[in-house]
Amino acid sequence: MDKQVRVRFAPSPTGALHIGGARTAYFNWLFARQQQGVFVLRIDDTDRARSTEESYRQILDSFRWLGIDWDEGPDCGGPYGPYRQSERTEIYRNHLQRLIAEGKVYPCFCSAEQLQADREEAAREGRPSRYSGRCRDLSAEERERRLAAGEPHVYRLRTDATGETVVHDLIRGDVVFQNSEIDDFIVWKADDSPTYHFASCVDDLAMRISHVIRAEEHLSNTPRHVTLFEAFGSEAPAFAHVPMILAPDRSKLSKRHGATSVSEYREMGILPEALVNYLLLLGFSPGDDREIVDRETAIEVFSLDRVAKHAAVYDVKKLEWLNAHYFRAQSPDVVVGQIWDELVRFGYVAANEVDRHVLAWIRTVVEFVQTRSRNAADLIDGMRPYFEGITAYDDKGVRKQFSDPATPERLRAVAQRLAGVAPFTAPVIESSFRALIDELGLKAGQLIHPVRLALTGVTVGPGLFDVIAMLGREEACQRLEIAAERIASGTVATK
């Protein structure tokens, strides 16, 4: 009987949730959900100077937005709390005391300057820069004396320089490190607080973490962690190091590469479903042709042994494609809710609008424009002609559609014809419109395109008869007359 799967994600609240972190968290979450395990959210805020309450809240908020929930964490508690490392100092101290009592760690009095000098000397002589071991074998008397004198000191783990340490990685297989590569690293800092490595291992142990699924950048540090687990006489959790996400130039992702945090993508109008789907595909493949994989499906198909070993370059284009897919799949009612604030901001609707005709009309506009939009910004842009008068016309369109000298009279003819159409619905408008086309002896496009441009100022959009119906008779006719007048008088503004 296997023990229960318990995984964790331990972000540092020193900034926004990065997409790399989001993906790592998502993989942890998928694994936990699939194995009926527990997903723990632990806050790694041991760096008091850089940790902020603000980014703590932002990170939790990003996870909620992504639809990634946790079973144990700082806000909801759990049997192994507290879940903020800053509140676990006593636990770390107890573990340190144990190692001191067992002689597995020792105080080191070397100053930071001294160590720095050691490193520089090693570099000059081309030697690997490892701790010299200066304080490793001090006599018990000397230790006691210097400790009693209050000399600043850290604690180092006493490691064995012979043999090798093997990291069993679920994604990469066994990775072997020579113990001679691992020096007596610091587990407790001079400011009387644990180092990251120490706190992380103590927590993983105390929280009964079964699988550590984390970014590849930690692989090189893992033999240290394994050594620490051994010092505690405990079995190390299983490890799985997921590949990094790289920028298009194959360097590490940073601000200069554009949006890198979950909140930024959110503000850009990327839907959480799309982001989570994209992140899954970055480093994982279901093994078949599927590209659209929602959370529920992902829980079913996810497996660590199908996670790629190599780093992935992120590609916004594919994210945008996925976003377009999910965006169009939403019901217009949901979308209206999403863009409501923006519509209010643009003055397209009153914040407290309740008139059902107005609401129904907005819904209709959204319905027609949504299918040709990739995101909310596209949609709002496409809705513009239905809320604002036309002041300028698409430059290319004007040259192509307004150049025929007969255009003004044709637009007016259309206006006159529309004036008699009832009911003013797309099918009725269409038959009436097409009859006019025949009477004028034109081809459909010859009349349709100029009318669209006159009505919306652009050459793209929903079917013309839907456009006319949405605009309504009065507005449509007025715009046609205005455009006709502008063309006739040579005052067409272009954009």
Next chain:
RNA sequence: GGCCCCAUGGUCAAGUGGUUAAGACACCGCCCUUUCACGGCGGUAACGCGGGUUCGAAUCCCGCUGGGGUCACCA
């Protein structure tokens, strides 16, 4: 620099000794259509290099090259 990881089209990514080397994004054509988008069809484009092993290598081994990570009293 030492150590560790990795290497299939521009990008993501199937592939685990024998395939015409999938699929997706992007790009280019064509079709659909009143335009755009969607959709459909088609196209350009890849196993980093060199040695082995084998009847046969993208797949296994070695070397090289390239990329990334890590060597902090930062996490």
